[in-house]
Amino acid sequence: MRIEEDLLTVRHAVRAATLRAGFSIVDQTRVVTAASELARNAYIHGGGGTVTIDRLTLGGSAGLRLTVKDEGPGIVDTDAALADGFTTGAGLGHGLGGARRLMNDFELHTVPGQGTTVIATRWAGR
Amino acid sequence: MSAPASGGVPILRLGDVLVTGLLNELDDTTAVAFTEELTSRISSDGARGVLIDISRLEIVDSFVARTLMELTTMARLLGARVIVAGMRPPVAITLVELGIQLTGVETALNAEQAMAAMGWHQSLQPAGGGPG
Numbered sequence: 001m002r003i004e005e006d007l008l009t010v011r012h013a014v015r016a017a018t019l020r021a022g023f024s025i026v027d028q029t030r031v032v033t034a035a036s037e038l039a040r041n042a043y044i045h046g047g048g049g050t051v052t053i054d055r056l057t058l059g060g061s062a063g064l065r066l067t068v069k070d071e072g073p074g075i076v077d078t079d080a081a082l083a084d085g086f087t088t089g090a091g092l093g094h095g096l097g098g099a100r101r102l103m104n105d106f107e108l109h110t111v112p113g114q115g116t117t118v119i120a121t122r123w124a125g126r
Numbered sequence: 127m128s129a130p131a132s133g134g135v136p137i138l139r140l141g142d143v144l145v146t147g148l149l150n151e152l153d154d155t156t157a158v159a160f161t162e163e164l165t166s167r168i169s170s171d172g173a174r175g176v177l178i179d180i181s182r183l184e185i186v187d188s189f190v191a192r193t194l195m196e197l198t199t200m201a202r203l204l205g206a207r208v209i210v211a212g213m214r215p216p217v218a219i220t221l222v223e224l225g226i227q228l229t230g231v232e233t234a235l236n237a238e239q240a241m242a243a244m245g246w247h248q249s250l251q252p253a254g255g256g257p258g
Contacts, residue, residue: 011185102223102224
């Protein structure tokens with residue numbers, strides 16, 4: 001992701017992946033919305049970055065793992081960043097915490113000065 | 127009734143109501159252009175109401191939500207009432223889970239009910255009725 005149009009490309013790719021994984025329409029919407037929040041964070045706060053989509057299977061159920069990585073300034077206070085209402089950008093402050101609620105598993109790794117990586121997974125029907 | 131596009135989003139006028147619909151791909155640039163066009167149209171057209179149909183939006187993230195709340199506030203400052211209509215059920219579920227309540231934004235199930243709320247009524251159907 002380097003330009004704004006790339007955010008739409010991310011949404012399209014994630015939507016296509018949720019369809020291929022057989023996600024319900026509600027799960028599709030959850031995952032695409034979470035991807036939109038995370039990609040926007042990486043674009044605005046991280047100065048761009050990469051999104052990787054991995055298809056997972058576990059005991060016959062399908063999952064999707066999003067890895068959103070930037071090399072921006074990092075997040076100094078992760079607890080605050082995950083709290084609703086906290087924003088340093090153009091959003092509502094629900095982006096990171098909201099994305100965590102929309103996914104089943106959520107990992108946030110950040111190193112000040114070196115960047116941020118979010119790994120978020122959603123399983124179909126869970 | 128048609129009007130110049132604003133970032134690709136047409137704004138139509140029906141009496142004193144402006145009718146518009148957000149497309150699936152609402153990006154930042156389009157949102158800004160749309161906000162500016164809509165506020166200037168409210169003023170120039172003397173609109174008292176604005177219907178924003180979002181039935182084509184497949185997701186509403188915090189950016190789109192913020193845009194809708196700001197539009198509603200700006201329109202109110204200009205004396206116009208905004209109704210956002212047609213949110214898809216999965217979008218409503220996801221918004222609640224995101225923690226966004228669209229505070230201050232009036233909503234309607236669909237465009238028809240939004241227009242009725244703003245005082246527009248369907249003319250009576252011929253005997254036997256029509257398919258709604």
